[in-house]
Amino acid sequence: MQRRDFLRQCARWAAAAPLASLAASLPAGSLLAAGSLLGCGTGPGYGTGEYDFDVNFDGRVLVIGAGAAGLAAGYMLGRHGIEYTVLEASDRFGGRVKRDRTLAGFPIDLGAEWIHDHPSVLASLIDDPGLDATLDVVPFAPQDISYRTDGGVRAFNVARNFMVDYKFRRTTWYGFLERFIAPTVQPHIRFGQPVTAIDTRGSGVRVATDDGTTYEADRVILTVPIQILQERQIEFTPPLDATRTDAIDSVWIPHGIKVFSRFDARFYPDVLLNGDPLDDASTDKLYYDATLGKGVSEHVLALFWVADEAAAFTELGSDDAIVSAVLADLDGLFGGRASRHHIASVAQNWSADPYIRGAYSSDFAGGYDAFMAALADPFAERVFFAGEAFGGTESSTVHGAMQSAYAAVERLLAG
Ligand SMILES: Cc1cc2nc3c(=O)[nH]c(=O)nc-3n(C[C@H](O)[C@H](O)[C@H](O)COP(=O)(O)OP(=O)(O)OC[C@H]3O[C@@H](n4cnc5c(N)ncnc54)[C@H](O)[C@@H]3O)c2cc1C
Known part of the structure; x- marks a missing residue:
């Protein structure tokens, strides 16, 4: 269930949510349907325009990584009419959200599985009052x-x-992304494109992948796992400063x-x-x-x-x-x-x-605030960091990863 383990998670729930006890008291099979939770719009941001950002930017954006954060970044950029491309190293989207349909008669979450927040967070992430978010959550x-x-x-x-805690009943985290977030983003994804270099010399950004292809853009949203940065799989020119590399290296995964x-x-x-x-x-x-x-x-x-x-x-x-x-x-x-x-x-x-x-990020040697302070500002004013480690109090979760991407998009669009 995540290091955000049962006991600590439950303490959090107990403190936070009368609805949690209501849900827990429902008989098995009495579905705590997202239709009732999400449809009534009780969640923060549901159709409230929370993600209707001011736009003072009209350039091109490259999103690196098509996990939850990368998909969310694309979803939000598209909504604001921004031209973007997502570069994904593997041949699928989802990253640490992955589904298996071979083992059993129901889909299985091979990575993220629980909804580590009030289920209304799902509606908040979709943030589209026109969508019937009739997902089933139990x-x-x-x-x-x-x-x-x-x-x-x-x-x-x-x-x-x-x-x-909460889970999807018949779907999965992958099914959620597939149904609500990925459809508009998928045409923009280039699969099999592991990024090896980011060059911020000059006015824009040039991004190279391991087959020698180069992509150019005005801004980059980088959502690869922190471990990829710790292993220096991506070379920055000019190099990342010591403050940023120290912060990256401070994360325990x-x-x-x-x-x-x-x-x-x-x-x-x-x-x-x-x-x-x-x-x-x-x-x-x-x-x-x-x-x-x-x-x-x-x-x-x-x-x-x-x-x-x-x-x-x-x-x-x-x-x-x-x-x-x-x-x-x-x-x-x-x-x-x-x-x-x-x-x-x-x-x-x-x-x-x-x-x-x-x-996933499980500890920050210099403290979480120091980590965020070091990486909050875009590198060279053009490369924005996002992903699960940047999710604040919700770090190491799917919704935290997506929220971090929305925050990065908001800052980018602010110009
Ligand atoms: C075992 C396990 C259980 C978990 N359980 C839960 C849970 O129950 N609930 C919950 O909310 N969260 C859970 N999590 C955490 C959750 O899965 C992550 O926080 C979230 O999915 C991370 O999303 P992300 O977009 O930040 O990163 P990722 O999903 O890792 O996406 C990063 C993407 O970048 C791509 N990439 C990497 N290198 C490159 C490169 N060089 N160029 C281009 N692309 C690249 C990767 O292929 C990947 O698709 C769990 C994680 C694990 C591992």
Whole structure:
């Protein structure tokens, strides 16, 4: 579920939202439909013109990266009539938002899965009163919670009182982007274009990709993962100053992996924490029932592991080896039942993705304010930074990544 783990997340919810308790108290299957939440326009910015920015700019923009932030940047630039192109290294959009349709009869989120905010944030992100945002959102409220101890598995159901989050019921984060954000952006995306160089000498910006193509624009919105910048995969001319590179290097991005396994029987709790539940680290690695709230009859258990220790799985070398390690882990906990009931698995090793290279920003050595202060102003007044790490209090989330892109577009358009 993200390092923004169950326990801390729930504390946040408990503090913030009477609606969360309302949602949690709804019987299973009584859909907390986004139609009711989103359609009534209670969310901040829904149709209020929050993103109707002043435009004092009439040039061309290059957006680098087509994850949630890059798509959002394109969506908002298009809405304001700005000419733009999105350069994406891989052959698909979404980045750390990715969907699998092969494992089960329902779509699975291989990356971002939970809506770590009030669900009305979805309407706010779309910000179009003309759209019927009838997405279905359900509370994720596990009842059967256990944790792993030296001696096996022990119940910890008291946690059900403060574990509430939200998920899509029939769609996914990818489905959300695909339906509401990507349609107008897709024609502007050039896939298979890993950016290798950004040159800000002269008046505009020249951006080179690894096949030697050069693109020119007046401004750039850079949304690649921080890890890509830490690895200096993109060369800046003139180089980024030390203040910016120090800030980039100050971010801790742990390894990240998710593995979904389908079984022909259920032998596991709703959630299995890894160790003492009162220790934050217990939620860096956890197993959870991926069907919870989705109204399906299949048995799909997921592993979420975002931590340096996840290297024990991410560095195994192949997805088959990772799946074997997961089954061995579960067999040890459940007396061999994982292997006996296993049908198929899908592993998503985010650390091994050449254009992602890890999970998400999880700590900032010099403090978050210093990070933002160093990178808030556009480099050479033309290269704007956006993406999950720039999401402020919502960093390391999808909606935070999108909001950071909207903020970058607003600043860019201000001229
Ligand atoms: C395991 C895991 C679980 C998560 N769970 C949740 C969750 O439940 N809820 C939630 O809200 N968030 C979750 N997140 C976080 C969320 O996925 C991210 O915060 C968000 O998707 C990041 O969006 P982004 O656009 O900033 O970056 P990305 O999605 O990483 O997009 C960056 C894009 O840049 C491209 N790129 C990289 N290098 C180059 C280059 N040189 N040239 C061109 N393109 C390049 C990449 O291919 C990618 O498409 C999770 C993340 C992980 C890894």
